[in-house]
Amino acid sequence: MSDLFPHLANVADHLCVVRSMVGELPLHGQSNLLLHTGRVLGQAPSIGAWISYGLGTENANLPAYVLLNNDWVPNGGLENFGSSFLPASHQATTMRAKGTAVDNIVPQDLPALQRQKLALLAESDAAFGAQTSNPQAIEAAIANYETAFRMQSIVPDLADISREPEHIQKLYGVDSTDEHQRFYATQAIRARRLVEAGVRFVEITCPSFDGNNSPWDQHTHLKLNHEKNARVTEQSVAALITDLHQRGLLDETIVLWAGEMGRTPAVAAINDS
Template identity: 75%
Template sequence: GYVVLNNDWVPNGGLENFGSSFLPAAYQATMLRPSGEPVDNIEPSDPIGLQQRKLALLAEQDHEFAQQSADANAIEGAIANYETAFRMQSTIPEIADISQEPEFIQKMYGVDSTDEHQQLYATQALRARRLVEAGVRFVEITCPSFDGNNSPWDQHSQLKTNHEKNARVTEQSVAALITDLKQRGLLDETIVIWAGEMGRTPHTPKISDSCGRDHHVDGYSIFMAGGGFRPGFAYGETDEFGNSVVHNQVDIHDIHATILNQLGIDHTALTYRHGGRDHRLTDVHGRILQDLIVS
């Protein structure tokens, strides 16, 4: 499954950020709210036995319809979504309830913070660990929104002030998540990726307390932990200004190829037919970054 802990906001680009594109609908994300009922209609309206019989009848009819339909994939995707929704009803309420966690674990993540944004992010990070323990394959956490900004890292102004806010909100919970996974023996089989789609330019049009920086794709940093990746080192270098890569350049396709390798998947063989051709996550690019992997 794919679960997004999205902190009650949707980033620029809308829900397509978490969608399945041309893949079956079963691969789109399920979003959990940070407070209150995590998912709409999570409480079943019928007793479990009756609900199971209804779903079995519905699935049988859908399968028959799919065999006669020109778009069987869409119908099979809908069936898979029904099955996922049923499983969620029995597991999500328990997973989302972090009150079951010991007080010292909650404090380690920062759930007791007096900062509402940090408390929110800490709750989501702790839920992420519980989701991983429950077998969810892909969990995404987004940074809480400040001042109505639905892209809280996109600082075209007030960069110093707002990046400091973001760092204060997230750093304790991220460190706690990695520590917690390691202590539970889960880090070796879990990849933690802290990343965005771009960095910020190393220069600004003017020097002032309110200045910001623009989008920058020619040299920026991410970090990865666990999942068989080498710990405690930096790979790649930029020039002295941080403007562009001068050594060990890494492309996003390389990152995808390497992550898939750690999941036991050959990125050149993972394809999905759409529009008359076999699409790859890495397109026609991508190399496995062996220097990043524990030998």
């Protein structure tokens, strides 16, 4: 362990540290795609999409694959979270840290009117799908519409962490004075709630500082920037492990904290504070 991760040290008994994996290219975009899809060029379903395709969801009101994004797109783009040749219903559904978690999640119409609109849309799409060479794409779109309709009944409450006990919010770091840590802590609590609700695969992206879409890749000032990244994330990661364990969920949940590549101090341009 390291003194960068004081909270994580408290859950060391639950950790397995893997340092034997290697990448194929020293490029962030390709390495991110390799991490998520198994291919440096992507063009394949992400691991979350495969989990969704293979296992489905345990909750019909939620997708099987949810991305808790912190308002940035990592190197490699959204293909990191896509379904490629699998039906589009298996790609990630995004929940943002800031503002409304999911666009248009609060319905503007009464449920009966929404249902009528969905039925008309499904009928039109099905007729089109019968004439197209790729009916699976149309069927996936219909399934996505239905899932989105059902999500309206559960996502607003699920995304609202204000009713979490105060000691749980403090455990994750929601009370931090650093807004990046607050956002990450919020997403970590949502991750636990999604797991409880039956979502198969949940991914949280780390916060991005100063417009850097590879925030852990410091070419300069390693000590200063690593301390900042660790301060923002590690308390929430440790809290998630602790919280899952105390709720009896850790035995059936894999928590993977990973990056696409590493950089030794020797290759940094300026290794000072």
